[in-house]
Amino acid sequence: MHPQAEQLIQKVDDFIAGYPNICQYDRLRELEKKTGQPKVYFFVLFVGVITSVIFGLGGMKLVSDLMGFAYPAYMSFKAIDSPDPTDDTQWLTYWCIFALFSITENVMSFLVEWIPFYYVIKVAFFTWLYHPKFNGATLMYKQIVQ
Template sequence: MADQIKLQLSKLRIWLDKYPAMKVLEEKTHVPKEYAVCGAGVLVFLFLLFSNGAGFLCNVIGFLFPAYYSFKAIESPNKEDDKQWLVYWVVYSFFTIIEAFVSVILYWIPFYYAFKLAFLVYLGYPGWNGATLIYNNFLKGVLQKYESTVDAHLDAAKASAAAAVANASQSSGETDIKKKN
């Protein structure tokens, strides 16, 4: 692990060598530029996590990265990664719905966004299979239990929506006929 960190820091140093301002920063502070940039990144991350940017940071982690990896999964020939990201989105959706109902309470919890961020990383990181564990151990049973009820309500909603659209287009057509006469 330490060797990987050193390798990444050396790659960062080579990339930072392109920018003369980084050399000036290193000379004035006597801090290697790669450490200065990493430190600044950690400070920005902490600022976002513990300030008004915490919600934004959670949305980036919860939406942006999984959306990108979902895109990659869709485009890959492997179907197992498709399932992994579908499970992520099901779990994330349920989490978001629950969060909406209890949001008044959640925002009083100190470091809520730090916990939320850790949870989202747990859900989305492929090596941990957090979303799959939550789905298999909780959500799958709940969804299977209420599947026929939900399907019946969805069918009724579709029928109501179709009737409303038909009604609206019939009313619109009558209005057009009256305007022409």
Template structure:
């Protein structure tokens, strides 16, 4: 029992520290008298239960995938460093790609048991700074769709630098024939 109390106190401290300064959590604690850590655990448990039992699961999972990521992206934009900007830009590319794939495979995903629980876990893995799942997935898979590896630069910035000239179909103006549709 003592070991359970130590675990409780350890995780309670971590959650309470993470929620300090969060206005909604502070207001919840002040108005109800319930510690904000317990409120967050209860809200998380309720949301997980709703996803588990498929009660508004698509909406909840997409709200989590969009809502927190949008908040963190706005925070990253305002921060002076660029490291978190790259993390969230990569997240949005991966999240968008997965939503498009899901749209076309919805008939198949309907038959996957606990699909939205799996998707929720996957989205959390993608966005956590500790796992940097979106960056891993991008580097190991999606990047190959964008950058070809046949003797071309592997850095996307090399494709967009102003010093490189990218040939376009209209760059040779002499070969483009424009029909004359004037009527006399």
């Protein structure tokens, strides 16, 4: 196997090991033992099937809405339980920008049809907003809202 492929498989394995309950790590390990195939393959297959079903049911709009809501909601619940107030501020800021964007999107819904790859851009934008490396929500808040 190519060394870069092995590195990628190891990164995905490390990721799913970091979230054992959500990713069903123990079940994936059992599948790996039974079939002899890496558990990463089953994880990627499962994510692909779920994504295809979501896309088939609601199209790219549903995918973009879930990308902007599911992970941030999960992290917001984790922030509520943590004693550190900085993550509370980060996620509260995200939700303020999310609400502002959602209202603007609903008011200007006629523009959605005119912008090519709108939902792909929306997914990238929301990812930029909440990704810890960029923390775009804080930047947007300071530049536009404040």
